[in-house]
Amino acid sequence: xxxxxxxxxxxxxxxxxxxxxxxxxxxxxxxxxxxxxxxxxxxxxxxxxxxxxxxxxxxxxxxxxxxxxxxxxxxxxxxxxxxxxxxxxxxxxxxxxxxxxxxxxxxxxxxxxxxxxxxxxxxxxxxxxxxxxxxxxxxxxxxxxxxxxxxxxxxxxxxxxxxxxxxxxxxxxxxxxxxxxxxxxxxxxxxxxxxxxxxxxxxxxxxxxxxxxxxxxxxxxxxxxxxxxxxxxxxxxxxxxxxxxxxxxxxxxxxxxxxxxxxxxxxxxxx
Ligand SMILES: [Zn+2]
Numbered sequence: 001x002x003x004x005x006x007x008x009x010x011x012x013x014x015x016x017x018x019x020x021x022x023x024x025x026x027x028x029x030x031x032x033x034x035x036x037x038x039x040x041x042x043x044x045x046x047x048x049x050x051x052x053x054x055x056x057x058x059x060x061x062x063x064x065x066x067x068x069x070x071x072x073x074x075x076x077x078x079x080x081x082x083x084x085x086x087x088x089x090x091x092x093x094x095x096x097x098x099x100x101x102x103x104x105x106x107x108x109x110x111x112x113x114x115x116x117x118x119x120x121x122x123x124x125x126x127x128x129x130x131x132x133x134x135x136x137x138x139x140x141x142x143x144x145x146x147x148x149x150x151x152x153x154x155x156x157x158x159x160x161x162x163x164x165x166x167x168x169x170x171x172x173x174x175x176x177x178x179x180x181x182x183x184x185x186x187x188x189x190x191x192x193x194x195x196x197x198x199x200x201x202x203x204x205x206x207x208x209x210x211x212x213x214x215x216x217x218x219x220x221x222x223x224x225x226x227x228x229x230x231x232x233x234x235x236x237x238x239x240x241x242x243x244x245x246x247x248x249x250x251x252x253x254x255x256x257x258x259x260x261x262x263x264x265x266x267x268x269x270x271x
Contacts (some may be wrong), residue, residue, distance in 0.1 A: 003030075003176060003240040011035040012045065012068050013250065017176035017238045023135045027119075028268040029069035030129060030178035030240070032250045036061035038262060046262025048123065049100060053262065062100070071267040072119040075101050080122040082144050083107045086152040088161040091118060110143030110158050114166050119269035125252045126244050128180035128221050129266040130155055130229075132162060134173050139166040140268045145225050147192050151199040155225045156232040170233030177229075177239045178266050181255060183209070183220035185245025193217045196224065203227050 001018035012035025020028055036045030037060050042053040047065065049058045062074045078091050079099025088110035089095075096118060098104045111120040112132070120142045122129055127146040134140070143149070143158045155175075162168035196204040196219065207220035207227070222239050229237045244251040244264075252261040 001238065003178070003238050008035060008068050010064065012064050014065065014068050015178060015240060016069070017131070017174070019236055019238055020131065020133050020174050020176055023133065023174055025135060025138070025271055026133050026140060026268065027070035027072070027271050028131055028133070028266070029065070029071065030266045031065050031264045033252055033262060033264065034250060036064060041257070041260045042262040047265045048263030051263065065267070066119070069267055070271070071269040072117060076117065077119050077121050078111060079104065080109060080111055080142070080144060081107050082109050082123060084146050084148040085109055086149060086154040086157050088112055088141065088143065088158050090165050091115070091120060093118065109149055109154055110141060112139065112141035112158065112162055112165060114139040114270070116270045119267050121265055121267045123263045123265045124178065124180060125261060125263050126181040126254045128225055129178040130158070130225060131176045131178070131266055131268045132158060132173055133268065134162060134166065134168040136172040137166045137168045138270060139168055140270055142266055142268050145221065147195070147219065147221060150221050150224050151195045153200065153228050155228040159229065159232040159234060171235055173234050174236045175229055175234055175238070177222050177225055177237065179240045179242035179244055179251055179264070180222055181245050181253065182222065182243030183207070183218040185243055185253070185255065186219050186221060187211050187213070187216050188219055189216060192219055200224065203231060
């Protein structure tokens with residue numbers, strides 16, 4: 001099975017993991033930039049509500065994304081606030097609406113819950129969005145892994161946090177790594193490979209290769225996150241082959257546009 005692309009009659013394009021979809025009891029999806037109502041550099045499905053876009057347009061974009069994925073109501077969304085660290089927040093019914101409709105009283109690059117009907121939402125635009133579903137213990141999580149979060153092994157930490165909070169066994173987890181920047185477009189100085197190998201050791205080595213330009217490297221963040229999940233005991237890892245840098249028709253890429261851009265995101269909710 002794979003991560004598949006879907007389109008609504010209104011033009012909204014999103015992605016779902018087939019393995020998670022067919023397991024039932026959960027709604028989820030990864031957004032693209034297509035099928036919203038925003039204009040200019042936010043054209044069109046911008047889900048970033050703090051980037052200067054019209055709030056009415058952003059809300060309509062959220063409504064469309066929630067409708068397409070079946071992931072609850074906009075007013076119930078719990079949003080991450082990403083600070084490129086590795087804190088995973090255990091979300092409860094008290095968090096309903098936090099981040100969009102209510103003030104947020106936390107920073108977290110990851111969210112998890114065992115509450116039905118509580119949609120968890122994380123942002124991305126090059127960084128790697130990862131969704132987790134435990135169909136046995138009935139729990140979900142979502143995390144965001146930029147290169148710093150990847151080096152901090154946030155994907156593996158989420159697996160451990162779900163085990164502690166919900167009793168989730170890694171071998172029961174169904175995980176999906178969404179669209180993000182590929183090694184083709186993620187070219188770095190040696191600080192990034194050094195941080196990866198320093199933190200993760202040999203696990204990171206197969207995913208780092210020299211670039212044509214001397215002193216630069218290509219780093220495969222999706223590959224490293226996939227390896228982290230497998231090393232944490234997860235058997236089911238689906239990976240999107242979409243690179244946000246190569247597919248700027250479908251995604252925003254912070255690396256190419258800078259901050260004048262919209263945001264994509266990913267949502268997951270127990271149903
Ligand atoms: Zn690329």
